[in-house]
Amino acid sequence: MAKSLVVVESPTKARTLRKLLARSYDIAASMGHVRDLPKSQLGVDVERDFAPKYIVIKGKGPIVKSLREAAKKAETVYMATDPDREGEAISWHLREALRPVNPTVRRIEFHEVTKDAVRRALAHPREIDLDLVNAQQARRILDRLFGYQLSPLLWRKVRGGLSAGRVQSVAVRLVVDREREITAFQPQEYWTIEGTFTPDGPDAAFRARLVSRDGTKYGTPLEENVHVLSSEAEAQALTAEIRAPAYRVKEVKPGERQRHPAPPFTTSTLQQEANRKLSFTAARTMRLAQQLYEGVDLGKEGTVGLITYMRTDSVRVAPQAVAEAREYIRRTYGAAYLPESPRHYRSRRNAQDAHEAIRPTAVPRTPDQVKSHLRWDQHRLYELIWKRFVASQMSSAAIDTLTVDVAGGPFLFRAAGARVRFPGFLVLYRETVENGEENGEGWLPDLAAEQAVRLLAVDPAQHFTQPPPRYT
The missing domain is CATH 1.20.5 (Single alpha-helices involved in coiled-coils or other helix-helix interfaces)
Incomplete structure (x- = not known):
């Protein structure tokens, strides 16, 4: 009985599939696109509905010849290129090149390179999606028209x-x-004033910001209905007045807030967080993610893809993966760190939602377990993806907040503190951009309304409004 042929884009993905599939399948790599518009001319007939003219890419002739010979011997040819419009177009071009020698060409799609996912895809082949192909062709034709x-x-x-x-x-x-x-941009000068107060002594000191005088609020040039301290002379004059009155605690407002975990990564959020946390460029992040997706040799476990497909704008997650994460959380951290029901995240309104969010293919395969099989940069990125996904299914963090108003004469100062009462997901993962309460804003000493406090210091500070930042 003749074998079936499975065609992928890259040799790495081909090596992984050879170890995952039975010997009844031959695996071949196309090394990316095999056909494209010619470089020597426009290659688009603008008079005939923008019809493209495709040729075999220079240097790809031997690959096409080899694939044709393999397809001629195969019972069925399965196109297993990436599950996006670019992958769909590669499959279509390959079908056009191979159909003369074998008309039985089917498309299979999987979002993670694991044995179960590949077997499910082979059990449910489909036809090539021409809508996706045409979307890629439209983009390619527009690229050519603009560029040439x-x-x-x-x-x-x-x-x-x-x-x-x-x-x-x-x-x-x-x-x-x-x-x-x-x-x-024309910067505008403004000043703020902070006071250092204490109920007992320097060890119990806390800082508070000047909020208002006789009901007139102070603020920045960007705020409305506030008075702006626009010069050093004005700030220093006010500082001298602030030193005169006696101060007391006017009000103590305890509170509580929750901080919820972030959703699992999309392509853009992965690139941003890898840049902030790991200092990886977007190109490096995607190159490493491609390697983790296509498969890594894990020794006795064999070669397996460690993450799902990395080009996605969706935060949707398969129920099986959610169940894996919840079981890991329950077993590792306990019931308190597990919400009563699974978390479900909503993708942006204009998201294509064609693929899952970026997640590990197996939660039990922890970063520590695979560390010895990965390069340091592969491990750092896998750890980032793994932690973000598992944390996305954990309980929210509970934050205690405290706001204290200090009054003296016409002046009102305000101090704020926060501390983590229950860490929840924060035990595993913190986003790089933190809110004040997680950034060590700190707690305040025990204070009560009408309690006298002593002013230790007054500190005016100069600021300037900032121009919009350059793009990263």
Whole structure:
């Protein structure tokens, strides 16, 4: 009986599938796209409904020949390229190249490179989705029309070597507009005043911000209906007045708030967090994620994909993965760290939602268990993805808050404190950008309404409004 042929894009993915599938399948890699528009001409017939003209990419002839020979011997050809429009287009181009020697070409789709996922895909093959293919073709044709028709104009009008593009030209416009905003920005000076108070002595001191005088609120130039301290002379004069009155605690407001875990990663949030936490560029993050997705040799366990497909705008998660995470949390941290019901996150309104969020393919496969099989950078990224996903199913953190108003004469100062009462998901994962309460804002000494406090110091501070930041 003839074997079936499974075609993927990369040799790494091919090696993984060879170890996951039975010997009744041959695995081959196309090394990415095999057909594209010609480089020597526009390759798009704008007079005939923008019909593209495709040719075999230079250097890919031997690969196409090898795939044709393998397809000729195969019972069925399965296209197992990535589950997105680019992967769908690669499958379509391969089908067009291989169909003359084997018309039985099917498409299989899996979002994680694991034995169960691949077997399920093989059990449910489908036809190639021409809507996805056409979406990729439209993008490719627009790229060509922009690049080949606008770039020569830049060469004539600006200088040689410049290029225009469907995305890059718009990005350049955004960068230029922001730079003009920064150049035109006029900073405004303003001052704030803080006081250091104590009920007993220096060891119990706390800092509070000047909020108002006789009901007139102080603020920044960006706020409405506030008085702005716009000069050092005004701030120093006010500082001298502040030293005169006796002060007491006017009000103590205890409170509580919850902090909820972030959803699992999408492509963009993974790139942002990997940059903030690991200092990885977006390109490096995606390269490492591709390696973790396509498969890593884990010794006795064999080669397996460690994460789901990394190009996604969805925060949706498979029920089986949620159940795995909840069981791990219950076993490792206890029932208090497990919400009564699974958490479900909602994707953005315009999300395509074609794939799951980025998550580990098996929660029991912890970062420590796979560390010896990964390079340091692969391990750091896997750890980031694993922790973010597991934390997304944990209990919220409970934060105690305390606001204290201190009054003296016409002046009102306000101090705020916060502390974590129950850490919840914070025991495992913290986002890099933290709110004040998790950033060590600190707690306040025991205070009661009408309690006298002594002013130890008054500190005026100069500030300037800031221009909009440059894009990262």
